[in-house]
Amino acid sequence: MELQTHGARKYPTSALLGSSGELGWSTMSAELRSHPASEMAVVVPRHTEIGLVVIGNDNCLVTRQGAGQIQRTVPRVGTIWLSPIGVGDNEATITAPIRQTLHLYLPALLFDRLRDDFKLPVTPAHSIRYVAGIRDDVIQHIGGSILSELTNETAAGRMYVETASLTLAARLLQNYCDSGACAPTKSSTQSFDHIRLRRVLDYIAASIEDDITLVDLARIAGYSPFHFARKFTLVMGISPHRYISRIRLENAMAQLATGKLPLAEIALNAHFSSQASFTRAFHRATGMTPKEYRHRRL
Numbered sequence: 001m002e003l004q005t006h007g008a009r010k011y012p013t014s015a016l017l018g019s020s021g022e023l024g025w026s027t028m029s030a031e032l033r034s035h036p037a038s039e040m041a042v043v044v045p046r047h048t049e050i051g052l053v054v055i056g057n058d059n060c061l062v063t064r065q066g067a068g069q070i071q072r073t074v075p076r077v078g079t080i081w082l083s084p085i086g087v088g089d090n091e092a093t094i095t096a097p098i099r100q101t102l103h104l105y106l107p108a109l110l111f112d113r114l115r116d117d118f119k120l121p122v123t124p125a126h127s128i129r130y131v132a133g134i135r136d137d138v139i140q141h142i143g144g145s146i147l148s149e150l151t152n153e154t155a156a157g158r159m160y161v162e163t164a165s166l167t168l169a170a171r172l173l174q175n176y177c178d179s180g181a182c183a184p185t186k187s188s189t190q191s192f193d194h195i196r197l198r199r200v201l202d203y204i205a206a207s208i209e210d211d212i213t214l215v216d217l218a219r220i221a222g223y224s225p226f227h228f229a230r231k232f233t234l235v236m237g238i239s240p241h242r243y244i245s246r247i248r249l250e251n252a253m254a255q256l257a258t259g260k261l262p263l264a265e266i267a268l269n270a271h272f273s274s275q276a277s278f279t280r281a282f283h284r285a286t287g288m289t290p291k292e293y294r295h296r297r298l
Helices: 108-118 137-151 157-175 194-206 214-221 225-236 240-258 263-269 275-286 290-297
Strands: 015-019 029-035 038-040 048-055 062-066 069-073 080-083 091-094 098-106 131-134
Touching (some): 015 137, 029 137, 062 080, 098 157, 108 157, 108 225, 137 157, 157 214, 194 240, 225 240, 240 275, 240 290
Antiparallel strands (some): 015 029, 038 091, 048 080, 062 069, 062 091
16 A cells, blocks of 8 residues: 655645556655645645655745754755654745655654664654755665656566665665664674575565565565665675566566467566556567567567
8 A cells, every 4th residue: 555645735736747656655655746936835744755856946945944944945956855754843935946856755664664673762763854955865866766666667666665765764864863863772793694595586486476575575584674685685786676577577578478468467467557667668678569579489
């Protein structure tokens, strides 16, 4: 189930250009919005919100007030705002249109996972600072990849979003947390042994046509989702979501070669929401459309 966002209530005059609502994301929600000159509604955020400017406006000024601060920012490309959970006096005014802003909503559950894994203090999500106008290459890079997934779905997109959402939460705790409030009391030194890896790879092979989540794989490996994603990538040289996407693509290629299943069914087996999304992803990976590939193999 998709996380309920406050975007429609907070930005009632904006145009919604894209949403994760139909993509089945469960650990994060995303909205791409175009904002006119406007005043934003006062909303108490239930999730930590990251605002990332995709197409900005140097002639615009965003003024927002919250957490006892007044912040003024020119919304250039890559500009970031953070709105933590529970900041209820958050008001904002936009003086000129901002063509595209990506809004990412991270629930407290993500921060709780990191708290449990790294022995962080209670409710670390509430320790995120209310800041505006920052620039962060890590957040910008992850935001760009999430935007790409929002507009061009991949076979393991939900897996990637799970990994990316944990990484974003960790980044916020690393760089934008109240001083000392997010310091871990103990670190993990476990290694990813071959037996655990074999169990994970066997599970992926056996369940490739089912929904595979990062939480499932981490449980099988005996790690937290955040630790598992990092260890898997170090050992395999590829992230879990890219590995699963590659296996699903190989299976789709085999199904295309037999000529027995319709393209819509193959797309569904590969976990795409539509045949069109499958065709775009297949073409990016192979340089051919599924129909062209099937024609050459038959």
